Amino acid sequence: MLAPSSAETSSIEPRAVRSIVGWLVLAGAPCAFAQSPSAPRFAPPNLTPAGVRALAANCAQCHGTDGRPAPGSVLPALAGRDARDLAQALLDFRAGRARATVMDQLAKGYSDAEIAALADYFAARGR
Amino acid sequence: MLAAAAGCASPAPTRTRARVAVVGGGYGGATAAKYLRILDPSIDVVLVEPRAAFVACPGSNLVIGGFRTLADITTPYDGLERSHGVRLVHDRATAIDAARREVRLARGAAIPFDRAIVAPGVDPMWDEIPALRDPAVRAQVPVAWEAGPQTLELRRRLEAMRDGGTLVIAIPESPFRCAPAPYERACQAAAYFKRAKPRSKIVIADANGEIASEAGLFHRAWSELYAGMIDYRPNSRAVDVDVATGTVELELEDVKGDVLNVLPPVKAASIANPFITANGRWCEVDWLTYESVAARGVHILGDALQHAPVMAKSGHMANAQAKVCAAAVVALLRGEVPNPSPTLTNACYTWFSDQLAAHVATVHKYDTAERTMKVVPGAGGVSPMMNEADARYAAEWARNIAWDSFA
Numbered sequence: 350m351l352a353p354s355s356a357e358t359s360s361i362e363p364r365a366v367r368s369i370v371g372w373l374v375l376a377g378a379p380c381a382f383a384q385s386p387s388a389p390r391f392a393p394p395n396l397t398p399a400g401v402r403a404l405a406a407n408c409a410q411c412h413g414t415d416g417r418p419a420p421g422s423v424l425p426a427l428a429g430r431d432a433r434d435l436a437q438a439l440l441d442f443r444a445g446r447a448r449a450t451v452m453d454q455l456a457k458g459y460s461d462a463e464i465a466a467l468a469d470y471f472a473a474r475g476r
Numbered sequence: 477m478l479a480a481a482a483g484c485a486s487p488a489p490t491r492t493r494a495r496v497a498v499v500g501g502g503y504g505g506a507t508a509a510k511y512l513r514i515l516d517p518s519i520d521v522v523l524v525e526p527r528a529a530f531v532a533c534p535g536s537n538l539v540i541g542g543f544r545t546l547a548d549i550t551t552p553y554d555g556l557e558r559s560h561g562v563r564l565v566h567d568r569a570t571a572i573d574a575a576r577r578e579v580r581l582a583r584g585a586a587i588p589f590d591r592a593i594v595a596p597g598v599d600p601m602w603d604e605i606p607a608l609r610d611p612a613v614r615a616q617v618p619v620a621w622e623a624g625p626q627t628l629e630l631r632r633r634l635e636a637m638r639d640g641g642t643l644v645i646a647i648p649e650s651p652f653r654c655a656p657a658p659y660e661r662a663c664q665a666a667a668y669f670k671r672a673k674p675r676s677k678i679v680i681a682d683a684n685g686e687i688a689s690e691a692g693l694f695h696r697a698w699s700e701l702y703a704g705m706i707d708y709r710p711n712s713r714a715v716d717v718d719v720a721t722g723t724v725e726l727e728l729e730d731v732k733g734d735v736l737n738v739l740p741p742v743k744a745a746s747i748a749n750p751f752i753t754a755n756g757r758w759c760e761v762d763w764l765t766y767e768s769v770a771a772r773g774v775h776i777l778g779d780a781l782q783h784a785p786v787m788a789k790s791g792h793m794a795n796a797q798a799k800v801c802a803a804a805v806v807a808l809l810r811g812e813v814p815n816p817s818p819t820l821t822n823a824c825y826t827w828f829s830d831q832l833a834a835h836v837a838t839v840h841k842y843d844t845a846e847r848t849m850k851v852v853p854g855a856g857g858v859s860p861m862m863n864e865a866d867a868r869y870a871a872e873w874a875r876n877i878a879w880d881s882f883a
Binding site: 395407 | 511792795799800803807815817820821837845846855856857859863865866869875877879
């Protein structure tokens with residue numbers, strides 16, 4: 350996709366962005382995500398057990414409920430893996446050191462503390 | 477009350493089990509029902525869904541292209557009952573009564589609830605394409621925006637079409653369920669035509685000024701894989717259809733075709749009408765709990781929502797929302813505070829042929845100032861080009877999200 354000019358992206362008002370649709374069409378991606386018109390003020394991460402469990406639930410669409418993929422799936426299980434290995438993999442994806450199709454993009458959504466908590470969560474699940 | 481009836485034997489008054497009624501067994505509703513039971517097995521969870529099995533929209537365009545069967549994209553509901561103790565009621569909900577706290581059904585007795593989770597999906601706005609108000613016309617112009625018999629009917633019509641014929645796909649103004657889907661459908665039909673009837677054409681009449689998702693990728697696929705086959709017409713809104721002459725009437729011109737696939741605009745499904753608060757089409761919710769802004773105790777998920785910025789109307793998003801909602805409902809039933817910092821992810825896969833795919837991914841977190849979900853800057857993105865690795869992951873994604881939602 351063509352990279353957008355800064356004039357194009359800066360002219361986008363949040364209200365005009367009615368869906369991923371308009372956003373991706375007008376701004377191109379993925380740099381569009383770095384140029385949000387108003388800087389978000391996110392709630393501080395919830396690293397209580399319930400908060401980490403909720404965070405980990407976002408891995409399940411591809412890696413299976415609680416990190417146990419569907420029978421026959423070639424996607425890696427997360428449950429019962431070594432916490433340091435999992436954390437390192439996520440850090441490598443986030444830093445662009447490990448090649449991926451989508452995990453390098455998704456890992457950028459998580460802080461160091463969230464990555465450590467996710468790794469500990471999945472390490473503690475039974476295989 | 478039970479304790480009183482039993483005399484002095486019980487040490488403390490027994491509290492009745494909390495009851496949650498979930499209406500709609502798509503990715504959102506099924507996931508909510510499953511995760512409620514995982515998070516708190518003491519909750520009595522009823523899932524109301526008329527269909528015997530779930531037929532996925534993701535992958536259904538591959539059925540239209542002839543690369544998958546309906547069985548490949550069908551998942552039974554019985555895993556929710558067997559593995560998680562969700563009570564399945566195969567009936568159609570006719571009303572969600574927030575005041576009396578009950579879901580009324582077409583056949584069975586009303587289901588009482590402490591909280592309801594409504595994942596209704598979308599309904600076509602037939603009035604926008606007046607001829608389609610007649611079911612007899614709809615039988616000849618299959619919309620196939622819900623996977624199932626209409627998907628097969630559209631496939632059958634493409635198979636019956638002569639080589640050199642024309643398929644017309646009319647796309648409504650966004651937002652609609654699954655922004656890339658109509659363009660993916662064009663790709664799948666083109667992949668079939670290229671193999672089986674290469675003189676055929678596809679006219680895409682798009683109400684939008686540009687392809688509504690992954691525009692660069694689609695333009696490239698159409699020129700590289702299906703050169704000369706696809707005639708894309710932006711700013712071309714369909715206003716009606718004439719089956720007798722095989723005509724799609726656009727605002728400024730008419731387009732004739734041998735097979736017509738006219739997609740009407742959609743809105744939150746009618747069961748959610750009492751909770752529609754935005755533009756007469758969509759339901760607004762509190763993004764921490766998914767509780768309707770229009771009714772206490774009623775939570776709403778999925779494509780029916782007035783979405784937050786850059787939030788896809790997708791099965792993946794509905795699944796992600798369902799988990800936030802289920803955890804919030806468990807907290808509220810216990811008198812606890814719901815998670816103040818929810819995260820959602822989304823990954824939408826698009827198939828450009830039977831071998832090549834791409835994705836769009838986003839990560840969303842809660843903005844406390846605007847009380848909405850916003851994408852995390854720098855996270856997420858789009859595949860730089862269509863590729864085989866994304867196709868492998870698309871198939872694995874489909875398998876695993878079905879596993880996470882229904883098993």
